[in-house]
Amino acid sequence: MPNSRILVRPLRALSEFQHCERIQQAVWGSAGVSGELLLVTAKNGGAVLGAFADTHLAGFLYAFLARRNGRLIHWSHLMAVEPEFRDRGLGLRMKIAHRRLALARGIHSVAWTYDPLQSRNAALNIHRLGAEVREYIPDCYGSFHSKIECGLPSDRFVAEWPLTRRRVEQALAGKRRAIAVSSLPCANEVGWKALTLPVNRRFRLDLSEPRLLVEIPADPDRMRDRDIELARRWRLAMRRVFQHYLGKGYRVTDFVSSGDENPRRAFYLLDRTSR
Ligand SMILES: CC(C)(COP(=O)(O)OP(=O)(O)OC[C@H]1O[C@@H](n2cnc3c(N)ncnc32)[C@H](O)[C@@H]1OP(=O)(O)O)[C@@H](O)C(=O)NCCC(=O)NCCS
Structure with a gap:
């Protein structure tokens, strides 16, 4: 195979x-x-x-x-x-x-x-x-x-x-500019439950920088299998965050995930400068 x-x-x-x-x-x-x-x-x-x-x-x-x-x-x-x-x-x-x-x-x-x-x-x-x-x-x-x-x-x-x-x-063509995750503001702060399950500790709706990040769970299937209530909380929190920033004119334009980090992290890039 x-x-x-x-x-x-x-x-x-x-x-x-x-x-x-x-x-x-x-x-x-x-x-x-x-x-x-x-x-x-x-x-x-x-x-x-x-x-x-x-x-x-x-x-x-x-x-x-x-x-x-x-x-x-x-x-x-x-x-x-x-x-x-x-x-x-x-x-x-x-x-x-x-x-x-x-x-x-x-x-x-x-x-x-x-x-x-x-x-x-x-x-x-x-x-x-x-x-x-x-x-x-x-x-x-x-x-x-x-x-x-x-x-x-x-x-x-x-x-x-x-x-x-x-x-x-x-x-x-594989020619995208790399996203400098550490230098951009992030709309949510993620912690860890049992060391590997991501917990959305808090989120911010007051950012106005031209480019910002939103972190999502890197392994959502595993999270859903392990803790469906945690997955539901993620769903509702991200609904608020994305509806808020898309409503302010941001677009989701890129995504980056760090496969080599443990636990793996994953971020969307939101941009209100691109056309
Ligand atoms: C969505 C789907 C069709 C993708 O098929 P696929 O053949 O696995 O896709 P590809 O291999 O071309 O691309 C997957 C990419 O995700 C990456 N990836 C895999 N797991 C990841 C994770 N947890 N986080 C971030 N990236 C991940 C892979 O490395 C690959 O990227 P790369 O090519 O740059 O290495 C398949 O996952 C699927 O059937 N999902 C369920 C149904 C679904 O959601 N359909 C879409 C909506 S209708």
Whole structure:
């Protein structure tokens, strides 16, 4: 498996779309989008891409045509990679393939939602792809059965990915300026419970510097498994912080995580200077 060859391509066969239902089952515990809908969307202007490890379909991306702020875009409603195939670049490869396909069809912008406390998604969406966030939706999909959500409110960032913007091209080329974490103000102060579980000790809503940080848990899945009430407190605290600063005109423009620190730390960069 570690040496398998990765291939990303549009899905075509009904059996492939049906396999995507099984991936949804494995990742979320239920299939919100049927194979039938995937097939219809793929044939009518949307995008359904699969990531294969050798011959095994291990992940997929699903996007449909939508209108946002008067422009035709692709709304990427789902992307999932089976847990045992994560952190090997399948998600990145699918997003890059989607960008190429969208541009070839005259679509210049892609948007999607994701849970702001999922640090893996933040690393991929915000840092690696150069997507930006201006909008926070509390309890976006209401309460739904999901292995990931575990009964917590389904708060979401809206990630916007303007495909030909310079910032996006720089991010894709791996040319982002490093974030000097120690020199920027941080909107929250994090301590540790049982040495490894992050506790949000206090947060500040009075910062006005052009660039500031917000720290999130670097391993939210582990935190949810260990202490669901702690995860709920994080959800509600971060809802206040992000709604406050996005409401003041800040945008989420970058993300950094220190994989070598123990415990690992993860920070969003919020910026009210960038356009
Ligand atoms: C989101 C998802 C599709 C990403 O797939 P993936 O194949 O693992 O993504 P990639 O390997 O391309 O990128 C993951 C990045 O996160 C990094 N990462 C992993 N764990 C991390 C953590 N705890 N903190 C910070 N970064 C982390 C990886 O190092 C990698 O970055 P790198 O390429 O710079 O090294 C996958 O995690 C998934 O299926 N999640 C559940 C469903 C979901 O949330 N879907 C999105 C919303 S619909």
